[in-house]
Amino acid sequence: MNGNRVAVIGAGMTKFVRRAQETAKELAWEAAHLALASCEMTLDDVDAVVIGTAPDAFDGVHMKSEYLSDGCGAWGKPVMRGYVGGGTGVFAAIQGWYHVASGLFDTVLVVCEEKMSSCQPHPQGAFLTIFDHTTERPLKPNLLWIFALEMNAYMNRYGLDKRDIATVAVKNKRNAADHPAALLGDPDITVDDILNTEVMAWPVQRGDVSPISDGAVALVMSANHVARRATPKPVWVEGVGWNLDTAYWTNRDLSYPVYVEEAARMAYKMAGVTEPRKQIHIAEPYDPFDYKELHHLEGLMLFDKGEAPRAAADGVTQRDGDLPVCPSGGLLGVGNPIAAAGLMKVAEIFWQLRGEAGPRQVPGNPKRGLAQAWGDLMQVGTVIVMGV
Amino acid sequence: MIREVAIAGVGWSGFRSITPDLSYKELMYEAAARAYEEAGIDPRRDVDSFVTVGEDYNEGVSIFDEYVPDQLGALHRPVQTIAGEGIHGLAAGVMQILTGQFDVVVVEAHSKASNILTLPYVLAFAFDPVFNRPLAAHPYYVAGMEMLRYMAETGTTHAECASVAAKNRNNALLNPLAGYGGAVTIDDVLNSEPVSEPLTRLECAGHSDGAIVLVLADGETARALTDKPIWVNGVGWANDTFWLESRAWGVARYARDAAEMAYRTAGIRSPRNEIDFAEIDDTFAYKELQHLEALGLCPAGTAGPWTAEGGTALTGELPVNPSGGAQGEGHLLDATGLARVLEVVQQLRGEAGQRQIENAEVGLAFGWRGVPTTGGAAVILSNR
Numbered sequence: 076m077n078g079n080r081v082a083v084i085g086a087g088m089t090k091f092v093r094r095a096q097e098t099a100k101e102l103a104w105e106a107a108h109l110a111l112a113s114c115e116m117t118l119d120d121v122d123a124v125v126i127g128t129a130p131d132a133f134d135g136v137h138m139k140s141e142y143l144s145d146g147c148g149a150w151g152k153p154v155m156r157g158y159v160g161g162g163t164g165v166f167a168a169i170q171g172w173y174h175v176a177s178g179l180f181d182t183v184l185v186v187c188e189e190k191m192s193s194c195q196p197h198p199q200g201a202f203l204t205i206f207d208h209t210t211e212r213p214l215k216p217n218l219l220w221i222f223a224l225e226m227n228a229y230m231n232r233y234g235l236d237k238r239d240i241a242t243v244a245v246k247n248k249r250n251a252a253d254h255p256a257a258l259l260g261d262p263d264i265t266v267d268d269i270l271n272t273e274v275m276a277w278p279v280q281r282g283d284v285s286p287i288s289d290g291a292v293a294l295v296m297s298a299n300h301v302a303r304r305a306t307p308k309p310v311w312v313e314g315v316g317w318n319l320d321t322a323y324w325t326n327r328d329l330s331y332p333v334y335v336e337e338a339a340r341m342a343y344k345m346a347g348v349t350e351p352r353k354q355i356h357i358a359e360p361y362d363p364f365d366y367k368e369l370h371h372l373e374g375l376m377l378f379d380k381g382e383a384p385r386a387a388a389d390g391v392t393q394r395d396g397d398l399p400v401c402p403s404g405g406l407l408g409v410g411n412p413i414a415a416a417g418l419m420k421v422a423e424i425f426w427q428l429r430g431e432a433g434p435r436q437v438p439g440n441p442k443r444g445l446a447q448a449w450g451d452l453m454q455v456g457t458v459i460v461m462g463v
Numbered sequence: 464m465i466r467e468v469a470i471a472g473v474g475w476s477g478f479r480s481i482t483p484d485l486s487y488k489e490l491m492y493e494a495a496a497r498a499y500e501e502a503g504i505d506p507r508r509d510v511d512s513f514v515t516v517g518e519d520y521n522e523g524v525s526i527f528d529e530y531v532p533d534q535l536g537a538l539h540r541p542v543q544t545i546a547g548e549g550i551h552g553l554a555a556g557v558m559q560i561l562t563g564q565f566d567v568v569v570v571e572a573h574s575k576a577s578n579i580l581t582l583p584y585v586l587a588f589a590f591d592p593v594f595n596r597p598l599a600a601h602p603y604y605v606a607g608m609e610m611l612r613y614m615a616e617t618g619t620t621h622a623e624c625a626s627v628a629a630k631n632r633n634n635a636l637l638n639p640l641a642g643y644g645g646a647v648t649i650d651d652v653l654n655s656e657p658v659s660e661p662l663t664r665l666e667c668a669g670h671s672d673g674a675i676v677l678v679l680a681d682g683e684t685a686r687a688l689t690d691k692p693i694w695v696n697g698v699g700w701a702n703d704t705f706w707l708e709s710r711a712w713g714v715a716r717y718a719r720d721a722a723e724m725a726y727r728t729a730g731i732r733s734p735r736n737e738i739d740f741a742e743i744d745d746t747f748a749y750k751e752l753q754h755l756e757a758l759g760l761c762p763a764g765t766a767g768p769w770t771a772e773g774g775t776a777l778t779g780e781l782p783v784n785p786s787g788g789a790q791g792e793g794h795l796l797d798a799t800g801l802a803r804v805l806e807v808v809q810q811l812r813g814e815a816g817q818r819q820i821e822n823a824e825v826g827l828a829f830g831w832r833g834v835p836t837t838g839g840a841a842v843i844l845s846n847r
Contacts, residue, residue: 098593130525137520137588140546141836145704151720153700154838155551158544160526166543170555177561178465179698179728204525319532319542337539345564451529455542 081175082302082309083168083461085114085295086422090256091410094192095289099134100146102291103188106415107148110184110293114305121295122180124149126156127167127187129413129450132201133194147186147293159317160205161363161450162457163187164292164417168446169315169459171296181298188291189412198287205452207322219284223276225329225453226366230278232330233381237278239388241269243365244282244407246393251404253434256419258288258410269365285363288410292418294425308429313443314346314460324452335374335449335456342445342458351376355460356441357427358398359420361448362405368392371447372400374456399437402427417448421459428463464728467682468560469692470844471567472502473808477673478792480577480642487522487575487674492534494674495571499536502678502688504567506536510678511565513542516552516572516797520585523578535571535676548830549675549801550840554698556679566684572798573674582670589835595707603667605834607659609712610749614661616713616764619752621661623767625652627748628666630770631784634777635791637818638806643669643793652748666748671793675801691812696825696843697729703837710837715750717839718757718829725827725841726759734759739823740781740810742803744831744839745788754829755783758841777818785810785818800830800840811846 087109089095089102097105103126111117124147126140136142140156147154157163157170164187171185191198202218229235245268251260269282302309318337320327339351348354360371369383377398378386386392392400403409403423406416424444426432443462449455474497476490485493499506506513513535517527524530528544531537545552549572556568579585583601590596613619626649635644647665655665678688685692701720704710722734731737741760745751752766760781761769769775775783786792786806795802807826809815825845832838 131519131588132525134592135588136592137585138518138546138832138836141589141702141705141832141838142591144702144838145706149702150704151701151716153721153724154702155555155700156546157555158526158546159528159542170543173555173558173562176564177558179558179561201525204523205529206524207530208524317541317543318539319528319537321533321538322530323533334539338541341541451526454529 079176079178079298081172081296081298081312083294083425084297084302084306084309085110085116086425087113088256088292088419088422089290091258091288091290091412093258093288095190099188099190100143102190102289103143103146103186106291106293107184107186110295114295116295118148120182121148121152121184123153123174123183125167125170125174125183125185126154127163127414127418129160129163129189130201132204133189133191133198135193143188148184159450159455159457161413162417162448162455163414163450165421165446165448165457165459166317167414167418168294168421169317169457171294172312172315175296175298181301183296185294185296186291187414187418189415190289191287191412192289219276219279221453222364223279226278228329229366229370235384237270238266239384240366240369241266242388243362243368244269247362247401247405247407250394250402250435251408254404254409257404257408259286259408260404279364283365285406285411288412290410290412290415292415292422294418294422310425310428310461310463312459313462314342314348316341316458318456320454322452324454331380332370332374332456334454335371335447336376338456338458339375342460346460348460355443355445357402357424357437357444358400359403359423359446360400362401362407363411365407368401371449375447394437402435402437420446424461428461464561466561466563468557468695469680469682469685470677470695470808471680471685471688471692472498472678473805474498474501474676475673475805478640478642478671478795480669480671480793482577482672487573488534490573490575490672490674491571494676495535498676498678504678506569510540510567510569512559512568513537513540514552514556514568514570515544516547516549517544518546518797520588521796548832548838548840549798550804550828550830550842551700553677553804553842554700554840557695557698560679560681566681568679570677570679572801574795574798575672576670576796577672601659602834603659603662605707606747607662610662610747612712613749613753618764619767622649622653623771624749624752625649625666626771627745627751628652628790630776631745631788631790634785634818635787638787638791641787641792642671643791644787662747668746668789668794671795673795673798675798675805693808693811694845696845697725698842699724699728700840705837707835715753715757717837718754721839721841722758725843729843731843737825738827739825740785740820741783741827742786742806743783743829745784745790746794746831746833748790751783758829782820785820800828803828803830804842807844811844
């Protein structure tokens with residue numbers, strides 16, 4: 076690698092809540108401030124800012140990163156917003172990586188913010204506008220419908236049982252009970268609780284879906300020479316990958332996320348990971364729906380195609396299992412303020428690899444983990460591999 | 464910068480005030496096909512990463528990133544969108560190459576402004592939703608106020624501001640890509656109807672449709688792809704505060720800071736002596752003057768008289784916006800900065816036809832995100 080070696084040296088996040096009283100700028104600053112304080116830095120130490128935030132339609136603010144910029148600490152600084160839909164949270168960390176790896180900046184503040192509650196009566200109204208204006212929007216599609224199509228395709232291809240899939244929601248909501256920022260943590264929830272929730276669009280039930288949330292997350296990323304001075308426990312970015320599939324999602328095989336596989340291959344190659352099932356100790360795949368965690372674990376090549384549900388039901392992905400998955404509680408448990416949720420996964424890997432995850436800490440001193448997000452029209456995969 | 468980066472190919476579609484015959488996808492395809500042809504590359508095989516530039520509200524869809532891969536030949540490749548100015552997208556591509564992980568990166572930006580029936584109303588959604596948007600004023604009032612402040616702080620006259628519009632619209636007559644060229648005089652500009660006083664209609668850039676695609680490559684690859692690589696010597700970008708209430712009004716602080724970074728990365732100490740010509744944002748005529756001063760190309764308060772005397776004309780000491788700028792080519796929304804870059808590339812290659820500047824070796828392009836923002840980005844390019 077020509078460029079700088081890059082580490083995450085600080086992280087912070089707000090609570091994820093259904094309706095924040097703070098403005099979007101205030102949420103962004105709270106997370107940014109916590110991240111800077113966690114590594115004893117101030118804005119004077121920050122050379123550039125990266126902003127991640129999903130559709131402007133949520134807040135109803137055009138050019139949202141301009142509006143957010145001073146809340147993110149970007150006054151008088153280079154600031155740039157990258158955007159890959161739901162994949163934005165993990166992509167923001169990737170963008171932070173290339174800012175520092177380019178050699179142009181020593182320290183970058185990465186801030187992801189989402190305020191979905193300002194979209195009234197419900198953010199699904201904003202999601203209507205993600206569809207093609209000519210071929211799809213006249214059908215008034217809903218996100219839940221297209222994910223029901225995808226979940227159906229996945230279940231039919233491999234003959235999957237909804238009960239196995241629901242174990243993911245149970246695991247993540249139980250894990251989230253240990254997360255101080257979580258919206259839907261519940262230590263006592265059961266598979267039957269999930270299976271008894273109302274049907275949204277079959278086979279998707281309310282318990283299969285992550286909640287709409289407000290929140291913000293921030294990271295501090297630094298070059299080798301700064302990171303080693305700033306903290307005894309830098310968490311290195313070892314590999315990054317991202318990949319985009321066609322916009323014509325109706326022409327694709329929805330049962331397998333090939334774009335996640337391509338993104339993972341890119342990240343593994345950069346990280347020198349040749350046997351992911353042995354070399355990845357902990358994973359935070361994107362879980363806006365419970366089946367998505369399984370779908371993504373297969374795309375990440377951590378399980379064979381169609382095998383992830385069985386492994387989940389067998390407890391392999393529990394916090395004390397062979398491959399702890401979403402020990403944070405994920406989107407299903409902590410909440411899903413889109414871009415912030417993705418960056419929360421990167422922050423969780425950071426805390427877990429430093430042994431700072433408190434009651435959520437997975438046993439066995441994990442040395443390498445990955446975070447992954449997914450977005451656009453079931454179309455983009457973003458992957459970051461980090462290690463100590 | 465730790466690795467050489469060059470522009471190895473450029474392509475464009477447009478620029479026209481309306482394009483009822485082409486969708487934005489077709490605009491992008493045409494520009495991309497031209498750029499790939501020029502660089503002699505197959506996007507499916509030779510490109511390591513793609514960066515597109517777009518804002519949801521300009522596109523009329525949420526998550527515009529969804530709709531970019533097919534027409535760029537970018538399926539199953541790393542693709543990202545930058546919600547920023549075109550030159551921010553260029554900077555993102557440069558950073559990716561500097562990491563050493565990518566050798567060829569494609570950068571795209573476009574405008575389909577003619578599809579937006581209520582552009583001022585869409586732009587008004589960029590105001591702070593609590594403090595400013597309830598005023599329900601046409602967004603250009605910010606430009607009118609800023610122009611007044613700039614004139615008051617520097618002593619610049621309205622006629623000097625108008626001379627920018629006259630110069631650029633006349634330059635555009637020599638540019639086959641420009642749709643807003645005209646034999647316009649300073650009096651024509653001053654006598655056109657007011658938009659937000661003192662700003663007049665001919666001081667505001669009209670809008671154009673079009674697309675621009677750049678093929679960026681590391682030094683070694685660029686030399687293999689083209690005989691005329693245009694080197695990226697430096698990049699910089701910066702924001703002032705978004706608050707209307709506390710930003711600098713007379714001075715373009717974002718342009719000063721962006722230029723400072725670009726000069727630092729390019730190793731430029733004396734910009735006025737080391738830069739041969741500039742393509743800089745002129746969305747509003749006074750902006751070219753304000754930006755010239757902030758970019759350190761002339762002392763504060765002197766850009767107006769200098770321009771009125773012809774110092775920045777095509778044959779002047781420092782030609783500014785030989786393409787006609789946004790005044791002459793039309794404003795291309797998020798692609799406006801890449802239109803500036805395109806002209807710098809053509810000038811440095813000696814392919815600018817009737818508007819060719821003699822012995823041009825180093826050029827500066829600067830883009831601004833427009834009202835009500837304070838975001839700007841700069842790039843220094845050279846042919847040696």
